Amino acid sequence: MHSRITFYGGIHEIGGNKFLVEDRGTRIFLDFGMQITKANQYYGEFLNPRNLNGMGDLFEFGLLPRLDGLYRQDYANHTKLKDSKEKEFDAAILTHAHMDHAAYLYYIRPDIPVYCSEATKLLMQGLQDTGSKEEYVVFKKNFQLYKNSKGEYSRGKGDDFRQDRTINVFDKPFSIDSIEIEPLAVDHSVPGVTGFVIHTSKSSIAYTADLRYHGRRAGDTQKFVDRCSESDIDFMLCEGTRVEENFSKTEKQVEQDVKDIVGTTKQLVVCAYPARDMDRLLSFYQAAKETDRDLVIDLKQAYMLKLFQQSDVWKNVFPQPDDRRLRIFIPRKSWGAD
């Protein structure tokens, strides 16, 4: 039986990683992300793929590979794809919860187990609970009819057909049939990013995930690199957006710069940063504390902080949402003076 890697995204582009590793009949995906640049050629903020033809639009534009036994059947039934009764893939293993690595999990069958770190699961939970259509941790079957109390058939909403996805949180090496996977934390702009050293029956693969040396957990990245050098790696899967740069401002330096700016500013300070970049939130939080100010966060960020309090590892890293230095901005809806 063959042993091979097929790249269904993530080549000559940033992210969109969907790497299929096959070994002795076992088939696992490393990440299942959205090809953001390619998707933006067809779609934008107000134009999304149509749901009515399942994944037809995504297949047509080459945004998803046509593979049997991989996709949710409620959608696959609306395309020309053969409706496989059995799943033909054994796992989707995620490096982290960024869109370009995890967003198309939405289209995967719910009986294919997902493997990820605790923080990745918490982030996906947060994205699902605060978003509109995300289905990272709970799968909602679409296009369903059900019999209502009058005995008539109505179109069921996703909420009537909920099913938890199987999400296995890893914290040590694990195997899927002949494939051994060693998860190793690396540092990136979201928490819980994991690189892998993978041993198949034929060869060993290192998958770096997105990693950096200028963040708060550079030591993790170094440990991953050290582990790779000890392992007998045949293939290294890596991407880089700043490979040619020879200077990076560290997150600690960003924090110091914020303190300097805020410390010399008398009035309101307005800042912006990616909502999921919790290390950047931490930089602004620390700077606020040391300059005797409060940091105002939005409801989604507050909810993320609340979720991370569930984790023994992360609850001491990030502040609680009711921390005395934090204020939560709740926008007024239809009521209120101004």
Ligand SMILES: [Zn+2]
């Ligand atoms: Zn990333």
